[in-house]
Amino acid sequence: METALRSALGAAAQNITAEDFDAIVRRHQRRVHRFLLMLLRDADEADNLTQECFLRAYQNRSTFRGESSLETWLLRIAANLARDHARNRKAGFWKRLLGLDGDDNDGIADQVSTNEASPEQALLAREDVRAVWDAANQLSQQQRAVFLLRFVEEMELTEIASALGLQVGSVKTHLFRAVQTVRGKLRDLR
Amino acid sequence: MNSTDNTHDPLVERALVSFDLAAEHHIAGCQPCQAERDHLEKALREFAGANREYAKRPEDFWEVQAARIRAARRESDTKSQLTMALVPSVVVLLLAAFAVLGRAPDTRTTRPAAAVAQVDADHELLLEVERAIQTDTPRALEPATLMVEESDGTLPLDPALRNKETRSHEN
Numbered sequence: 001m002e003t004a005l006r007s008a009l010g011a012a013a014q015n016i017t018a019e020d021f022d023a024i025v026r027r028h029q030r031r032v033h034r035f036l037l038m039l040l041r042d043a044d045e046a047d048n049l050t051q052e053c054f055l056r057a058y059q060n061r062s063t064f065r066g067e068s069s070l071e072t073w074l075l076r077i078a079a080n081l082a083r084d085h086a087r088n089r090k091a092g093f094w095k096r097l098l099g100l101d102g103d104d105n106d107g108i109a110d111q112v113s114t115n116e117a118s119p120e121q122a123l124l125a126r127e128d129v130r131a132v133w134d135a136a137n138q139l140s141q142q143q144r145a146v147f148l149l150r151f152v153e154e155m156e157l158t159e160i161a162s163a164l165g166l167q168v169g170s171v172k173t174h175l176f177r178a179v180q181t182v183r184g185k186l187r188d189l190r
Numbered sequence: 191m192n193s194t195d196n197t198h199d200p201l202v203e204r205a206l207v208s209f210d211l212a213a214e215h216h217i218a219g220c221q222p223c224q225a226e227r228d229h230l231e232k233a234l235r236e237f238a239g240a241n242r243e244y245a246k247r248p249e250d251f252w253e254v255q256a257a258r259i260r261a262a263r264r265e266s267d268t269k270s271q272l273t274m275a276l277v278p279s280v281v282v283l284l285l286a287a288f289a290v291l292g293r294a295p296d297t298r299t300t301r302p303a304a305a306v307a308q309v310d311a312d313h314e315l316l317l318e319v320e321r322a323i324q325t326d327t328p329r330a331l332e333p334a335t336l337m338v339e340e341s342d343g344t345l346p347l348d349p350a351l352r353n354k355e356t357r358s359h360e361n
Binding site for chain 1: 200202203204206207208226229230232233234236237238240241242244245247252255256258259260262263266
């Protein structure tokens, strides 16, 4: 189905039917939403920008040439939206002031699976996750995007480069700095 | 050497960023680096798993979101169709407006007339100035000149002036 949609988009993107596009939404909305949620740390904004991302994709479907995967193209739109959103600091300021900021590292740490052998190990695992999250918060948005796409979305370096409009070398540099920061945080913990 | 004072720092990062043969070779033979790499990889795996769990939503959420996207897409389609429908009408209106303004008979006929009147007035003024230059005496001093000429007996033989002189003596 993916191949059919991609060929439909590549060959005659303007002629894509509403049903085709609905199928694209259903197939990719989870990943786009998760990426935006991790990047923005704000559930409401992630929800809004996911919708905006698909709307932009629909409106600009004629520009999709099939050079990258459909998912990479969607993630690129999402990353651009997140970057534009980050530039608008007014909303963030008021959210932080009112305590509505979505920086929920405890909530994420609580999601650590409880398959650990002992409660102590589970606690250590939660602390590690919290440390990684703190480290991710210290990164620039681009470094964070690269880091999340690599280690959460498990994307290849070339895919990340394509999604963020970077050279592979720049992706490696961002990733190196991100891993270095994470490693530093984990060391501080021990 | 424990994990906190590992001096082979960048090798673990290099191995995690992408495949690096030299780094892999070192880590394979270095226990502290191997332990640190394992710890880092485990933390990253847990972080990824926790994020995926955190981002999970009930099926209803995705249905509602898909419905909202569908509605926004339809609205976008309607707007673009409306725009496409309005463009020809606006073009026709603009063309009609240009056609009406292109005729504009009143403004074209009245403007030259006013210009001609202006040119005539200028021409009259020019002639008057030329006349004034040709006479030796300024117009304001003409009566005084007449008196002087009369007293000198050099009154010009202009019949108009002579009549005027006669009339003045009649009084």
